Amino acid sequence: MPDSLASVLLTNSEMAEADRLTIAGGTPGTLLMELAGAAVAREAARLVSPTARIAVFCGPGNNGGDGFVAARLLAEQGFAVELGLLGSRYRLPGDAGLAASRWTGDVKAVEEIDLDPASLAIDGLFGAGLARALDGAAKAAVLRLNEWTRKTKKPILAVDVPSGIDGSSGQIRGAAINATRTITFFRRKPGHFLLPGRIHCGSTAVADIGIEASVLPAIAPKTFANGPALWAHCFPVPRVEGHKYARGHAMVVSGGLAHTGAARLAARGALRGGAGLVTVATPSEALSVHAAALTAIMTRVCDGPDDLTKLLADRRKNALVMGPGLGVGENTRALVRAALTPDAEHGEPPRGIVLDADVLTSFADDAYGLARLIRRSGKDVVLTPHDGEFARLFGKVSIGDESRWANLVPNRETVPPLLASLHSESKLDRTRAAAALSGALVILKGADTVAAHPQGRASIAEDLPPWLATAGSGDVLAGLTGGLLAQGMPLFEAASAAIWLHGAAARHFGFGLVAEDIPENLPPVLQALLADGTLQTDKG
Known part of the structure; x- marks a missing residue:
């Protein structure tokens, strides 16, 4: 608690x-x-x-x-x-x-x-x-x-x-x-x-x-109002003796030449969220575009699942964001399968993986297939759908699918009520059910964004400003979540903090916000939390 x-x-x-x-x-x-x-x-x-x-x-x-x-x-x-x-x-x-x-x-x-x-x-x-x-x-x-x-x-x-x-x-x-x-x-x-x-x-x-x-x-x-009281105790404030490598390395996978902006928004969110290093993994065709637009963010070529597997062999890349502008289809599904391949080595903290946007649409009507990959991976996974993506992913899951979900979910007795709750009128119940079935933390976005952990804890946003409803806003949220995971923040707290900070940055900027403004308004929000003692610099 x-x-x-x-x-x-x-x-x-x-x-x-x-x-x-x-x-x-x-x-x-x-x-x-x-x-x-x-x-x-x-x-x-x-x-x-x-x-x-x-x-x-x-x-x-x-x-x-x-x-x-x-x-x-x-x-x-x-x-x-x-x-x-x-x-x-x-x-x-x-x-x-x-x-x-x-x-x-x-x-x-x-x-x-x-x-x-x-x-x-x-x-x-x-x-x-x-x-x-x-x-x-x-x-x-x-x-x-x-x-x-x-x-x-x-x-x-x-x-x-x-x-x-x-x-x-x-x-x-x-x-x-x-x-x-x-x-x-x-x-x-x-x-x-x-x-x-x-x-x-x-x-x-x-x-x-x-x-x-x-x-x-x-x-x-198990339900909480989302605010600093919920996650400030484990927020990763940089320490005097720290260095960039200790603050994690987040990687964002980009789509092709015509769809590069979303990945850059996510990467900027991860960097402003505190990740020590951020890399955009990009197809060769889009490398020059990213290289010309990025400064503090690095680039690496990733032309398919094999390249992604090679990049992820470096365990220092401990958080991955996939989906913003990635494209819908088999190539994206193959990249997700590569990202969710179980690690051969054990003993290290699991890599945090945020699956957003095009990834969710690529698995439309195959929530079971995605859940099976997530559960077998052993990784800390976050799904970030809005209502439309949630409906595409989970909309056709029904009580008739009980037998195969029962082979996936640890507590078989919970499966029938969870399948029913996926279609509940309650947003809280729907999000909890999706998390419990998929094995991922689920962020169901909206003015009342809910974050639910597979074990049942959930937070509800109270005061997200309406001008967050703008193109690219969700890409920044995905990146910010990945940036906090890269720094070792626990799954539930990282997701809840990302949601709150995302909204606070938007409030700080005000009406007229576009997605590019969100990362740039995180510093004053974080500084205010330090100044009033909400965040502590002397945590062990």
Whole structure:
């Protein structure tokens, strides 16, 4: 588990277990609800003036109970509060029923609430664990609130997650609240990060309601918010006594004469990411083009699989990036087979290999063949698909392929659920399944990029800027990942760090970014991490 437990994300079931362990340890559930409702009330008071009218929408479960507590506390502070309930207060279960009994004001049906004079609406209809699509009165209430905030620009404060959002997947269940602000408890959930949930949440705050971090080891969560807290402890900061050969040698395999730019972008990403040496392995026809364009990056001729095998005989070339501009077809597949040939010598750290772009398309509909090569190679492999490449590679894998995948995956019993999860609506589940089946770390790119290790750990990006969606951006990410692997950074941490740094460099440059700008904006990002102590220069 990372040094900072704050980066942990909890699925719906894991959060329920955190609640259960806390209650079993002696904290009453009523106290947890009271503290949650108090946090909602504090957040609501920050969003409006002391004379504001607040409309509180409560649902039939614990989320509604939090709403009742918040309504009571806000009324005690002098706010004008109108409360609506979906269903009957006398059917509210357990702690939520007790919270409702302490509310002395009127309880209206949700459709009776007058939103016109309200300055703020609190969404306490449904929490993260919603198990079905909203319909009927619930859906009508959500749509009404969304129309109100759209027309008036007045805020909605969501409790836990916006109603209609699945806390584990970020998916919409029928309809979902468009919140201005979301207040959640103890730890955030994947649905706060994954699209479209992240958009519906607005900004998200986390409140302490008395659940201790000591419950986390028993839960053993494997999902994390991607940030320096997750990987800074092993980030390869150059040391005084170091030299370029100690910082690894990354090699990028280039395509032909008409497709050289992508390889150079990847190579530049690897170099700016800290690799001590970077080489572009290029076909003879493109050598002069690369030689004219590159300075600190070296070139070597590679006209096919045999040449690549000879180049890789030098174990100092300890990271390889393949795919950007490489071309689609049998030649690329042959190069991948050469790269993934098991090493004859043992005892050295495995070579890191990043497979991107044209490599993934070259293995379209043959995920099993690629996975077999990866698993037999013994190498640390990263696959970096966007959604389209993921669909081409894994889209036709089905539960009917169970028998042959069972011969490849170490735990045969996991194969059926993994094959099913490849087609899940949850991006997190899809990425995890692909990693577990292929034996590679998988980076599924997008505004909510997920990195998943074959053993289940996953990170989710939170704040990648939209201008990263530009030609060549993914080539730089592949190279940056290779550069960190060359320096000996562990597989999961290297991939997660590359994703975060890639986004941070883009944010530093700003709107108008093109791919060439990303490597050149890494230095100020790294310098800032050193200056604030996030990265340490004195690690042993």
